[in-house]
Amino acid sequence: MTDSILVRHSPLGFVLAASPRTIVGLSVFLLIVFTAIASPWLAPHDPLEQDLLNSFLPPFWVSGADPAFLLGTDNLGRDVLSRLIYGTRVALTVALVAATLTGILGTTVGLLAGFYGGWVDTLVSRMVDIWMAFPAVLLSIVLVAVIGAGLHAVIIAIIVIDWTRFCRVVRAETMVQCQQDYVASAVTIGLSRRRRLFKEILPNILPLLISLLTLEMGIAVVVEAILSYVGLSVASDAATWGGLIQEGRLYINQAPWLMVFPITCIVVAVLGFNALGDGLRSTLDPVLRR
Amino acid sequence: MTALLNIHNLHLEIQQGTTSLPILRGVSLSLQPGEVLGLVGESSAGKTMIGKATLGILPSQGVITDGEILFDGADITHISVKARRRLLGTDMAMIPQDPMTSLNPVFRIGSQIADVLRLHLGLKSKEADQRVLELLDNVHINRPERVVKLYPHELSGGMRQRILIAIAFACRPRLIIADEPTTALDVTIQRQVLRLIKELQVASGTAILFVTHDLGVVAKICNRVGVIHAGRILELSSARDLFEAPTHPYTQALMAATPRYDRPNSALNPVPEALVSALWDDVRSYDRGERSVDTGNA
Ligand SMILES: Nc1ncnc2c1ncn2[C@@H]1O[C@H](COP(=O)(O)OP(=O)(O)OP(=O)(O)O)[C@@H](O)[C@H]1O
Ligand SMILES: [Mg+2]
Numbered sequence: 295m296t297d298s299i300l301v302r303h304s305p306l307g308f309v310l311a312a313s314p315r316t317i318v319g320l321s322v323f324l325l326i327v328f329t330a331i332a333s334p335w336l337a338p339h340d341p342l343e344q345d346l347l348n349s350f351l352p353p354f355w356v357s358g359a360d361p362a363f364l365l366g367t368d369n370l371g372r373d374v375l376s377r378l379i380y381g382t383r384v385a386l387t388v389a390l391v392a393a394t395l396t397g398i399l400g401t402t403v404g405l406l407a408g409f410y411g412g413w414v415d416t417l418v419s420r421m422v423d424i425w426m427a428f429p430a431v432l433l434s435i436v437l438v439a440v441i442g443a444g445l446h447a448v449i450i451a452i453i454v455i456d457w458t459r460f461c462r463v464v465r466a467e468t469m470v471q472c473q474q475d476y477v478a479s480a481v482t483i484g485l486s487r488r489r490r491l492f493k494e495i496l497p498n499i500l501p502l503l504i505s506l507l508t509l510e511m512g513i514a515v516v517v518e519a520i521l522s523y524v525g526l527s528v529a530s531d532a533a534t535w536g537g538l539i540q541e542g543r544l545y546i547n548q549a550p551w552l553m554v555f556p557i558t559c560i561v562v563a564v565l566g567f568n569a570l571g572d573g574l575r576s577t578l579d580p581v582l583r584r
Numbered sequence: 585m586t587a588l589l590n591i592h593n594l595h596l597e598i599q600q601g602t603t604s605l606p607i608l609r610g611v612s613l614s615l616q617p618g619e620v621l622g623l624v625g626e627s628s629a630g631k632t633m634i635g636k637a638t639l640g641i642l643p644s645q646g647v648i649t650d651g652e653i654l655f656d657g658a659d660i661t662h663i664s665v666k667a668r669r670r671l672l673g674t675d676m677a678m679i680p681q682d683p684m685t686s687l688n689p690v691f692r693i694g695s696q697i698a699d700v701l702r703l704h705l706g707l708k709s710k711e712a713d714q715r716v717l718e719l720l721d722n723v724h725i726n727r728p729e730r731v732v733k734l735y736p737h738e739l740s741g742g743m744r745q746r747i748l749i750a751i752a753f754a755c756r757p758r759l760i761i762a763d764e765p766t767t768a769l770d771v772t773i774q775r776q777v778l779r780l781i782k783e784l785q786v787a788s789g790t791a792i793l794f795v796t797h798d799l800g801v802v803a804k805i806c807n808r809v810g811v812i813h814a815g816r817i818l819e820l821s822s823a824r825d826l827f828e829a830p831t832h833p834y835t836q837a838l839m840a841a842t843p844r845y846d847r848p849n850s851a852l853n854p855v856p857e858a859l860v861s862a863l864w865d866d867v868r869s870y871d872r873g874e875r876s877v878d879t880g881n882a
Contacts, residue, residue: 474685475680475682475685475686476685476686476687476688476689478641478680478686479678479680479686479687479748479751480688481641481672482639482641482672482673482676482677482678482680483672483673483677483700483703483751484669484670484671484672484673484674484703484704485669485673485703486669494688497688497690497691498688498689498690500690
């Protein structure tokens, strides 16, 4: 049964049926993807290139700005715009990889718990309870400190902490689906358990998963920024949004734009991902629940 | 001729914690190949449980404590999940009660039927698609090539029930359990769907265990009828005998209670209270007897 309802929407039909919110979210998402891929062509300067003679240049609308550095420069004279552009690469990588892996782990565990119930469910539920009792930010900092700084550590930390988010929702939804008559019918036509779980129930929770996934991407961007801020993400001179905030913090009085621009990027990206998630849910759901 | 389905002295309890509630109290019945056996009785008499026990899809609290179920001479009361799966869909199938929710909402009609054919008959995609169109034609669905592309929510209840009937008959099972397949439909559609089931049954020679609480339905399509109350079969006879000369007082009362189109102004005759309490006294003394037999054995 590959012929799912999701496949039915042609790209054009999907856009026509989508809410404004989905379209805004999708635009932000596509913009980020495009910027990340095209960074070398879009960025006017090398993000690491220092020009100490041109440090602390203001953005273009302030007098004294250099049009070659549209959004100004930092303390080492590096181009802020170029660093922001290259920062999308890290943000997008973390968002995609961490959200996908978190989704796969949480969904698998949630599906099994919801479908098999009994001791499997008890075990999983207790684990989720214990997980939720830890403060997430603290746990992530400790984790990265243990694993060692770097992008892979950030991703692992997000997976380890956030799988419960998927797990709880998927478990509850799987339980709801198991009560549906179509699952009982699937038994009477002789489908095996595995087939029922993956070919009958999973497709029914796919729309939910898609919206969870986009929400998780927003969360991943924020977590990466937090860990960059405390210096536990990629190497400190590399361009990441969180790293830019951290560097800018020292010169907040002198050059506030150094913090304002990366914060704006993060806010727009997270709002965009959330809008996409919410929008997708309302676009996909009425079709299902009708 | 050996019976296709033979249920012998079936006892079933709902066990929750330390309490156990008897549901079936020694049900015995048999179904010949190609026969339609009706099961009638009031709500919670245990009709659905008999069907579920036969298919092996009892809820986890439902436990068979005694008796056996033979299918084609083989004991299937406690067979493994795997062995059960080999029966379901191929030798036994089910027509569910609620057509609105019994199809998977996210898959097209065509692929849901084709899936069964590919799984059980090993058909290739092309052959399966061709066969799906024939099956839809058999259940009198107009323009099947259009319907296969639709999703369940795009069809009416009657159409969906036809699809589910097509799925039940798809692999030519020898036994179909139909648990009130028409109760969720409105009256005119009910009649069409009944006629359809009967037509397919005659054509394919499939035996049907037909659960209902509608005596009118029983008269239309059943060869024999069992009247069940509180998990006991009170009377089991041919449909003609049952209607012309019901022997058990409960059956007689059920007949009298059925509203008649030909006498629209006659008063409703509920089953007399004295009869109901007498029946329950009987059930209670049966339960006591069971228990005393148990302790006798211990
Ligand atoms: N999952 C369950 N857990 C506990 N008790 C159950 C369960 N399913 C059914 N029962 C009980 O089993 C008894 C028989 O139920 P069953 O569904 O077989 O009745 P029925 O004759 O099919 O009635 P109806 O005409 O309403 O469908 C009822 O008393 C019911 O309360
Ligand atoms: Mg029932």
